[in-house]
Amino acid sequence: MEQKPASTEDHSLGRELRVGLLGLGMAAGLIAIFLLIMSVLAQIIHQHFGGSLPFFLDRG
DSSP states (O other), rough: OOOOOOOOOOHHHHHHHHHHHHHHHHHHHHHHHHHOOOOOOOHHHHHHHHTTTTTTTTTO
């Protein structure tokens, strides 16, 4: 019988979970950064155009 060459890839459940959690963490981090940037931009726009927004965009 021929021996199979040793696989260099580790497909253990622990490794797959770590990779999956790392991906979820990166996605959550990118979403948080996006929301932070959008919040800052919204505040800047509100301060700059506070009284001149159209009625459907004006909250005040």
